[in-house]
Amino acid sequence: MLSASHSRFKISFILIPAxxxxxxxxxxxxxxxxxxxxxxxxxxxxxxxxxxxxxxVCADGYRVVYSLAELDSSFVRDLPIIACLIDGQALNSAKGPLRVIMPGDKKPARNCFQLKELIVRSASN
Known part of the structure; x- marks a missing residue:
């Protein structure tokens, strides 16, 4: 679980442009x-x-792959987060308790919710 000892980050974005x-x-x-x-x-x-x-890996079996480079500030401008709050409130049980937010994506498909684990692997294996 995210604790107060971790650095906190806030991100705001328009979910539905229209x-x-x-x-x-x-x-x-x-x-x-x-x-x-x-x-x-x-x-x-x-x-x-x-x-x-x-x-x-999410609770419902949904899986999303991210390259290390797209998670690193030396490669991308907008860093993704693992969110635990939305508009100051805990994420509801349908979306939380943890959710990945990819701020630079045009579609929200990789903003996976009910995150269970992150697994680091190598494509060269």
Whole structure:
């Protein structure tokens, strides 16, 4: 579970452009969680490490793959987070308690919810 000791991050984005509905999610950078777990990130993310990816597994069996590069601030402008709050409230049971938010995606399909685990793997194996 996310704790107060983790760095918190807030992201706001328009969920449905036609309605201008804006939501604010709070959570932790996925990059920070991976770094704390010993995954190669930042300036060392090059060469063979670029063949690594993260598999997000959700409670309903939904799975999403993210390359390490798209989770790293040295490659992307808008860092994804694992959110635990929406507009200051805990995510409801249908979407939470944890949800991946990919702020740069045009479609929300990779904003998976009811996150159970993140698995780091290598495509070279």
């Amino acid at each position: 309605t201008s509905l804006q939501l604010t999610y709070k959570g932790v950078y996925i990059q920070d969680m991976l770094s704390r777990a010993g995954v190669t990130m930042g300036s060392l993310l090059r060469g063979g490490n670029l063949s690594k990816y993260v598999l997000a």
